[in-house]
Amino acid sequence: xxxxxxxxxxxxxxRLSRYYEHVEIHKRTMLEAEVIKNCLSRSKDQxxxxxxxxxxxxYRQYAALFVxxxxxxxxxxxxxxELIHNFVEVLDKYFSRVSELDIMFNLDRVHIILxxxxxxxxxVETNRNRILAPLFVLDKVxxx
Numbered sequence: 001x002x003x004x005x006x007x008x009x010x011x012x013x014x015r016l017s018r019y020y021e022h023v024e025i026h027k028r029t030m031l032e033a034e035v036i037k038n039c040l041s042r043s044k045d046q047x048x049x050x051x052x053x054x055x056x057x058x059y060r061q062y063a064a065l066f067v068x069x070x071x072x073x074x075x076x077x078x079x080x081x082e083l084i085h086n087f088v089e090v091l092d093k094y095f096s097r098v099s100e101l102d103i104m105f106n107l108d109r110v111h112i113i114l115x116x117x118x119x120x121x122x123x124v125e126t127n128r129n130r131i132l133a134p135l136f137v138l139d140k141v142x143x144x
Contacts, residue, residue, distance in 0.1 A: 001072050003020060003070040006066075006067070012037070016107065017032065018118075020118070035068055039068050057069070058080040064100060065103075069084060079123070083118075086126055116134065
């Protein structure tokens with residue numbers, strides 16, 4: 001099961017966070033700082049899976065952004081690694097070459113995409129067209 005999903009820039013600023021378990025706000029801040037420090041300090045030659053406390057971190061870097069997912073021991077690391085890539089590909093398709101600014105200024109859309117893919121910590125959809133369908137409907141309504 002997925003515990004949390006983070007998107008962070010190289011400066012360590014969180015751009016997106018979604019928690020699938022209850023974590024108090026002040027603990028989230030500490031958790032994010034520690035997780036970001038662990039992932040950003042690793043070299044590109046090191047594995048993208050880290051054992052951390054009572055869960056695992058799976059992360060991937062795309063240009064200046066890191067996507068970090070916290071999972072429990074029963075979740076498949078490779079499946080989550082591919083989920084991260086699929087998530088970024090869906091963002092790329094929707095925003096046509098997604099950037100950090102796209103994420104910052106369209107956070108609601110990014111959350112919709114993530115919610116279409118992950119529900120209560122479980123991966124529920126991977127088909128790009130099905131993930132983007134609700135957004136395209138919203139965009140059409142907004143045009144009219």
